[in-house]
Amino acid sequence: MPNIEAVVFAVVFLALAFDYINGFHDTANAVATSVSTRAIAPNHAVMLAAVMNFVGALSGTAVAKTIGSDIANPAAVTLSVILAALVGAIFWNLLTWYYGIPSSSSHALIGGVIGAVVAGQGLAALKWAGVKKIVFILIASPIIGLVVGFFMMNALWWLSRKQTPGRVNQRYLRLQILAATAAAFSHGSNDAQKSMGIITMALFSTGMIATFEVPKWTIFACALAMALGTAVGGWKIIRTMGGRIVKLEPINGFAADLSSAMVIYGASLFGMPVSTTHVVSSCIMGVGSAKRISAVRWVVAKRIVTAWIFTIPASAAVAALFYVAIHRLIGI
Incomplete structure (x- = not known):
C-alpha cells in the first residue's frame, strides 16, 4: 500500500500541471482577437492574459465546488x-x-x-443530476455565446452607424484591449477553479480536510500555475481562433471579447463550469454571422465543433484505461 500523502502530492502535482497546460492551451481565448487585429503586440497580449488569468482565478470558488462535489458520490472518488x-x-x-x-x-x-469513476465504481457512482446540469451548461453556453456575439455586433454597428469606418476601427482598436482584459479575467475565474475542485476532492476523500472548502493555498497555487502556463502562450491555437474562423476587424474583436467575458463570468458567478474555448469561438462565429453567414469559415468551424463533440467521450475513454493501470499499481 503506497503512502497516502505521496499519492495526494502526485494528485496536486498533476492538477497544477493540468492548470499550467490549460493556461498555454487556452491563451488564445483572451488574446487571439487582439493579436489578429493588431490592437496589441503578441508578447504584450500574452503577458496581459497571464496577469488577468491570475487575478480572475482568485475571484471565487463556486465552480470548484461544482466540479468537486456534483459529478460523483464522495465514496466513489478514490485517489486512483x-x-x-x-x-x-x-x-x-x-x-x-x-x-x-x-x-x-x-x-x-x-x-x-x-470515465475514471465509471471504470472504478460503475455508472451508479455518478451523480446524474449534477452530471446533467454540467453537460447542459456545457452545451448551452456556446449557443448563448453565438447569440450574444450576434446581437452585440449588431448593437455596435448601430451605435457606429454615423461614423466613418476608419474612425470606428481606430476607436475599437483601443477599446479592444479593455475587452481582452475582461476576457482574460473571466477565463481565470472559471478555468482555474476546475483544478481547485480536483485538489479539494482529493483532500476531502482522504480526510485531510473535514468539509468541502477550497484551501487558500490551493486557490493561490492553481492561479499561479495557470498564469505561468498562459505566459508560455499557445500560438497554434491563437492562429486558429484569431483568423481562421472569421476575418476580424477591431470592432469585431471587441464584440467577441466583450461577449465572451460576459457569458463566462456570468457562469462563474453561478458556479457553472463552462468551456471558455467553446464560448469564445462561438462568440466569434456569432460576430461573423452578424456581418453575413458566409463570413464564417464553416469548414474550420466544423472541425472545431467535431472536437467539441469528441472531447468528453475521448478523455473519458483514456481516463478509464489509465484507471485500470493506476489502480493495479497503487491499489487505492
Whole structure:
C-alpha cells in the first residue's frame, strides 16, 4: 500500500500541471482577437492574459465546488480515480494543442472524471443530476455565446452607424484591449477553479480536510500555475481562433471579447463550469454571422465543433484505461 500523502502530492502535482497546460492551451481565448487585429503586440497580449488569468482565478470558488462535489458520490472518488481523470484530461489537452485544435480543457477534465469513476465504481457512482446540469451548461453556453456575439455586433454597428469606418476601427482598436482584459479575467475565474475542485476532492476523500472548502493555498497555487502556463502562450491555437474562423476587424474583436467575458463570468458567478474555448469561438462565429453567414469559415468551424463533440467521450475513454493501470499499481 503506497503512502497516502505521496499519492495526494502526485494528485496536486498533476492538477497544477493540468492548470499550467490549460493556461498555454487556452491563451488564445483572451488574446487571439487582439493579436489578429493588431490592437496589441503578441508578447504584450500574452503577458496581459497571464496577469488577468491570475487575478480572475482568485475571484471565487463556486465552480470548484461544482466540479468537486456534483459529478460523483464522495465514496466513489478514490485517489486512483482522481489520478486517472487528470491523466486522461492532460493527454487530450496535449494532443489537441499539438494539432492546433481549440478543444475544451473543461470537457477534457469532466470527461476524465466521468470515465475514471465509471471504470472504478460503475455508472451508479455518478451523480446524474449534477452530471446533467454540467453537460447542459456545457452545451448551452456556446449557443448563448453565438447569440450574444450576434446581437452585440449588431448593437455596435448601430451605435457606429454615423461614423466613418476608419474612425470606428481606430476607436475599437483601443477599446479592444479593455475587452481582452475582461476576457482574460473571466477565463481565470472559471478555468482555474476546475483544478481547485480536483485538489479539494482529493483532500476531502482522504480526510485531510473535514468539509468541502477550497484551501487558500490551493486557490493561490492553481492561479499561479495557470498564469505561468498562459505566459508560455499557445500560438497554434491563437492562429486558429484569431483568423481562421472569421476575418476580424477591431470592432469585431471587441464584440467577441466583450461577449465572451460576459457569458463566462456570468457562469462563474453561478458556479457553472463552462468551456471558455467553446464560448469564445462561438462568440466569434456569432460576430461573423452578424456581418453575413458566409463570413464564417464553416469548414474550420466544423472541425472545431467535431472536437467539441469528441472531447468528453475521448478523455473519458483514456481516463478509464489509465484507471485500470493506476489502480493495479497503487491499489487505492
